[in-house]
Amino acid sequence: MAYKFLADEPVSAAIIRCGREQLDRAITQLTERINDDPVGAVHNARKAIKKERSLLRLARGAMPSGQRRSENATLRAAARGLSNARDTEVMVTALEELSERFAGQLLRSYKRGRKALASARTTRSQEDLHAWRKRVKDLWYHERLLAPTCGPTVRGRAKESHRLADLLGDDHDLGLLREKLTRDVVPVPVDVDAVVRLIDHRRGELQTEAILIGERVYAEPPKAFRRRMKRSWDAGRAAAQAPLEQHPAELAAATREPQPS
Numbered sequence: 001m002a003y004k005f006l007a008d009e010p011v012s013a014a015i016i017r018c019g020r021e022q023l024d025r026a027i028t029q030l031t032e033r034i035n036d037d038p039v040g041a042v043h044n045a046r047k048a049i050k051k052e053r054s055l056l057r058l059a060r061g062a063m064p065s066g067q068r069r070s071e072n073a074t075l076r077a078a079a080r081g082l083s084n085a086r087d088t089e090v091m092v093t094a095l096e097e098l099s100e101r102f103a104g105q106l107l108r109s110y111k112r113g114r115k116a117l118a119s120a121r122t123t124r125s126q127e128d129l130h131a132w133r134k135r136v137k138d139l140w141y142h143e144r145l146l147a148p149t150c151g152p153t154v155r156g157r158a159k160e161s162h163r164l165a166d167l168l169g170d171d172h173d174l175g176l177l178r179e180k181l182t183r184d185v186v187p188v189p190v191d192v193d194a195v196v197r198l199i200d201h202r203r204g205e206l207q208t209e210a211i212l213i214g215e216r217v218y219a220e221p222p223k224a225f226r227r228r229m230k231r232s233w234d235a236g237r238a239a240a241q242a243p244l245e246q247h248p249a250e251l252a253a254a255t256r257e258p259q260p261s
Helices: 011-032 038-058 065-123 126-150 152-183 192-217 222-255
Strands: none
Touching (some): 065 192, 065 222, 126 192
């Protein structure tokens, strides 16, 4: 029946009827429809609980205050738990819609990074090293985005990508300094040749370390990389959904009318 009072219905009876209907609706959503449409079921159950609490406020003065407060507290706790579940499920659903598209972009970025590594390792040119650094930063940003869902393995790889990006950044800065020293007149007395030798030595160290780390970061073939990321992503999503699966029974127990003894 609709959520409304009937013209020929006593108010007290209408409040009881509407209250029972909303509790039944919440329980039905969370016990019978949760598997078919988790987001919709949780959303509808939350709406039913809001309507039930509104009825309790309307009944203020018409029922014992202690009973009203107790029932309202029970409903509030159930709604709070559902709110957390709904927020998680909505987030997961939204991410799921983006996941396939993002997976393609992630794989493309990874392939470009592997290709840039190969060029930088061969030429050691300022241009190729800088191009590789940009691809490494792309990978680092992507891994940072995915780490909260994908877990500690991806979080650890993000740290390694970050370290690699920093090494290449330091090398790039020294390369720019070298260009300036060898191209422009230095306004202070300095042994330019000695400084350039120091820069070249340090850049050699940075590049060697960067390439060693890069070979680890990009060791997987692209298809293996994608499979691993997908496994981590799916496992993280499943873990995020787990709390949602616990709420239906909790809400049903919290809101079901006591059975006569």
